[in-house]
Amino acid sequence: MAQTHVLGLPRIGAQRELKFAVESFWRGESGEAALQETGLALRRRNRALQAAAGLARVTAGDFAWYDHLLDTALLLGAVPERFGLDARRMTLADSFKLARGTPSQPAMAMTKWFDTNYHVLVPEVGPGTQFGEGVEWLYEAVAETQAEGFAAKPVLVGPLTFLWLARSADPAFDRLGLAPALATAYAAVLKRLKAQGVEWVQLDEPALALDLPPAWLDAAGTMLQVAAADAPRLLLATYFERVDQHAERIAQWPVQGIHLDLVRAPRQLDTWLAHLPSHWVLSAGVIDGRNIWRCDLRRELSRLQPLQQALGDRLWVAPSCSLLHVPVSLAFEGPSLPADVRGWLAFAHEKLQELAVLGRALNEGTAVVREELAEADAAIAARREAPRVHNAWVRRRLAGVDESMTQRNSPYARRAELQRAALQLPPLPTTTIGSFPQTPAIRAVRAAHKRGELGAFDYLQRMRAEIADAVARQEALGLDVLVHGEAERNDMVEYFGERLWGFAFSDNGWVQSYGSRCVKPPIIYGDVFRPEPMTVDTARYAQSLTERPMKGMLTGPVTMLQWSFVRDDQPREQTALQIALAIRDEVKDLEAAGIRIIQIDEPAFREGLPLARADWDAYLAWAVRAFKLASCTVADATQIHTHMCYSEFNDILPSIAAMDADVITIETSRSRMKLLDGFGRFAYPNEIGPGVYDIHSPRLPSPEEMLALLDRAAGVIPPERLWVNPDCGLKTRGWPETEEALRRMVQAARALRERLFPARAQQQETAPAPLSARL
Template sequence: MLSTSTIGFPRIGSQRQMKVSLERFWKGGASEKELLDTLNEVENEAWSVQKGIQSVGLDSTLYDHVLDTAFWLGAVPNRFQHLSGLQQYFAMARGAEGKPALDMSKLFDTNYHFLVPELEPDTFPLKPNFELVLSKVQRGQALLGKDAAVPILVGPITFVSLARGSVPAAKSLPQILPVYEKLVQEMGKLGVKSIQIHEPILVTSAGASLKDSFLAAYNTLAAAASRCGIAELNLVTYYDDLEEEVYRWAVQLPVSAVQLDFLGVVGATVSNRNLEWVEKYGWPEGKKLIAGVVDGRSVWADLEGHACWILHRLLTKVSSTSLVVSSSTPLQHLPFSLDNEPAGRVPAALQPRLAFAVQKVAEIVAAATAASGNKQQAAGRHLPLDADYGYGEKDFSRPEPYSARRNKQIAMPPFPTTTIGSFPQTKEVRAARAAFRAGKTTQAEYERAIASHIGMAVGVQEALGLDVLVHGEAERTDMVEFFGQMLEGFHFTFNGWVQSYGSRYVRPPIIVSDVKFLQPMTTIEYKIAQSLTSRPMKGMLTGPVTVLNWSFPRKDISRKAQALQLAGALRQEVAALEATGCRVVQVDEPALREGLPLKTTRHAAYLRWAVDAFRLTTSVASPATQVVTHLCYSDFQDIMQAINEMDADVLTIENSRSGNEMVTALAESGYTRDVGPGVYDVHSPQVPPVDFVKAKIKSFMDSGILAGQPDRLWVNPDCGLKTRAWPETIAALRNMVQAAEECRKELVPGWKPQQPAGISGGQKCCC
């Protein structure tokens, strides 16, 4: 049979062991040794599952693999260089001593967040520390043997491409390469036979400009591997196909093998072209092709035998001794195993159609076995269907332009304060939900418990003096799961956890059929919350593109078609909220940019239907209803036009870790609608001082955005507060509100405190 390889596996443990251990460690309830013991346990579990694979990628992390790379390189920001060991590692991840953590962003077009390396002049010279990475290699070799245990490294060019800072890639790469060389040499001393170097940057449009960098880097690394007896240096790409010209030079790089993704994005209407390039240009003699033919980020099983069909096509150009079977991407984007679902949880008709990470490993072996035989698979892969749902032009536009509707909406003081939506999910909240799901409490008892938590959230906000309130989302386990459970067309797993970042895991729903609105989903909680205050209360929805991008989509119809189905359903929820008296509706789209194709030539088509989906959702709102949206975890400079075309009345954004990059971009683009840049980082337990928040607010004014109009600059945290504890939440919001109040006095001539904000135009809140 053909050889097999894996390039990554879920790093969280079958029972989320890493999450439990990390959070105990952070709270002081576990020692460093106990944390590392859990890491070893999770590694052994994952690697043991892959024992039938010839080359197993040694994938594991305490928090994030890009952070791991910065750590072993010694690319540590100056503010953390006085620390060492795991104290330094987690300070980079979470912040410490009042100093901000590394920025967080989405990894290419996935829902995984990585920590953005910082490359500044004071980062150099690097102070490498190979202890964690080399000890991982030794553990893998002990379990799997030296032939099968293959270290994984984030490639040097991908690393510098993902990094930020004043030292450009052209200057940082020559300083980083010697550290990679040294690590390769150290791995050679351990008897390593093969190394995977992951360079997904090659599949982006930037790949075309990186030829010289790749040639220089891989000539250096290949020579280092040869000197220390490492037989194979494997270049691994994934998340999309290579551009034609990139393919032609990338396969000629001085490496033993190149991995290509032959599948691309589920639901994309543009075909992956890597197979076309192999058939058109052939494959270099003596070089291995690692074929990513088992879908690494789709939960759908390959019932059609598409992997085997691709392999048979490839075998006409590549010898069987040079063809290796693998997944299209690392399997970290999938739940651990379908076997972890309780009996009867998955409908009988759906069960055979699904495959999680453990099952995908079996698919790799099955495809390698089947392709080695003479059975020709007849069915190729068909592009997903698109659809037109009969919406007209008016369905995608608000009744009046922003300039006409703004004065009809709620009146606000200068620097109005609000939050992004969620409040701490305490043990009590989770216990109430668990008891209800287990049938230990009645519907009425559960609703009373949720109403009590809503009352607390509203009371805290009123006491702190926030201007626009939220109900806190105590009833929601997850901002996507909640809506999926209320709509037709979704399946939900019990143990289908996937790492989002660090110890933050999510259970993406699976879209299994057409999505349809059944009944109002958020109006009960909204009415409870609004009845407790005269201040404006937001109705809180997750946008259609985010629901799509944070779910496992269907593969039989296009992502565009699924987004419009979701928009049509959420549109009815906006109307239902308005009918209850809601005059501020927030439709969050934090995942808008992460769905952006990795090729710039495909951006326009995606953004067109993504913006259409948002506008279809919100266009039903009356001019007097303020539509808010929230974007986070991404770089938005290249989608400014799309953000403007969304036509939201208020845009709130993640900002605190990004050095006002987005604020500057909005100012330079002439953005005209209200903006709420985040003033503090919700992913860190650090409480921002009042002066810190004031400095942030003043920096927004200095940026020139909205000509410094204080009533149009909102003051809010970066994101929701779900993962924070109540004491730090209250302390941070108290400082935020105080900072806004002091800025009103200092920056707005003649400002005098007034009554709490309410609904303008003579309208009353629904109480």
């Protein structure tokens, strides 16, 4: 009989229970006991859902208080030395210090979990790293599962992926030198799980989908030989891309099964069937764990039935990856989601039900699930034929795009001269990335307007008051280029999606991004276009309040695509270009309204890069084209900015340069400006604003610390092309810390300005009177 299982479930709760419990704990409003109670309730709920779906084994260890890679490091005793903490005595409060920083230590660096929008904390390793006993959380989760009468299948990030994602402060340090000690630590963990009575362990190795150097592949096999010496049976879980290029090698490893992502990489199946050892389990990931469209159950059954005939009970059926990446349940959706669109969707709980249907159909025959199959068939057909999905005008417009629409009028050097003359900014100009604190008052006003309790005019006046306040605060701080603060925006993608056709929105489709931070991705179901201007009135009003340049703030087409659930019935490139045309219209209107700096954020540009290098060129070509289509409609004197988040930029710097933004801002503070080194080696030609403080942490660096970072940046990038800014938007911070951090940032910028540009520093402007004094 085929068995069904999941690689993991969302841990935030359908109503974001974990988020609110964790943040309450951080604020000191509740204790650890209350937080533990919330976590236990969420784990129990997920176990009950798996049991109700008929899963043979219940996943344990997919829950994490902040992120699963941090928990793996703590399990292995790999706590960064600089925090002075002992993993064996680690408390929840201690673990949050690593994630959020302390007054004396910056938080651990973040990176994206492969090509998802989920962030993980980067393990810190070095010559002094020692692995050993750590936190007991995984063993406790297994015991909880067993105590409720379930067979526990623990999930654990594998040693290859852990070591590949780890980083050292010393760039010359060879992480592979830690492989023997790491393998020994994994062996101890697996031996203990076996002693707990665990039969199967899911060992997640998504790094196998990357183009790994041979030495790393050799080390992966060697580490597994050590780790598996006295272990339960191991299911090697791969996902996000194909791994059949390693099939012959992996088949020699001491594991007892392989999980394949047959949604992202269906063609790898034939290769694996030719190499699968006769005693191995094949876990077929056929339900999309990264997107929210209903599964074509009949199509998947036609693929699974021959597998079942060939493999018998060695066939396991699962989603393609952990369901961490999709919302929890459609049961909590209200009227925001159109009824027909809702019928096309499946969130995590619904995917469990789809999994149950596939399992029953395989084991008991399709007759027992006739109604479920018929319902799925109807939903697939309805979506395919829906008039709201296809728009002939959008298609005609896209067909008319030519290369002249993706080129600026002049090269950067000429544009820079014109922009300096037009903007009259000092050297090392200071700015922020876009958003300011979303206070409880702002959220309450937006919620009242959404409920219909606050009329459009009153809502506009309240938002304008917030904008005026943000402008006044920036002028008082002495910032050179201002933003309006984005008080009216719920999310940088959702806000624009609500104003574009082809998008739909859930009420509670929350997905974890990092820690307690959750996002509610829009759903792109049809052809996209902009019916009317989206930000022009707001930007025009904000500019009217100040003599200083005001940035128009937009989200770029690649990020709109990456941070949405995207339609799967046409190439992603086509959807991206449709969005780019909509943004292009907005850019043109902003410039016509007198906005001379327009920021088109692309924090997800690197995130969208395929895992396989063979696919990079095609992606980068259309991603760059989409950005340029959106931006290359302005005059040379209008300055185009973009922003990118935590990313490994080095491999794609030629493409970033090809985007030809006049100014790029990037997150660099957690890496202590090391991410900037690649831009220096590449001789990046345009202007750069490397972040000088981490907005994801409540820790406030001193002006001296910021100045040291700027000094380092000025040693890599010519100072005349440097901007000064925070790492990212300030939406999640409070006003007191925001103002103090920006005050220190301006102080550091002026100190360096006086040292490097003394003649111009003497002429630098004094801050004008606050706006409130001029009204």
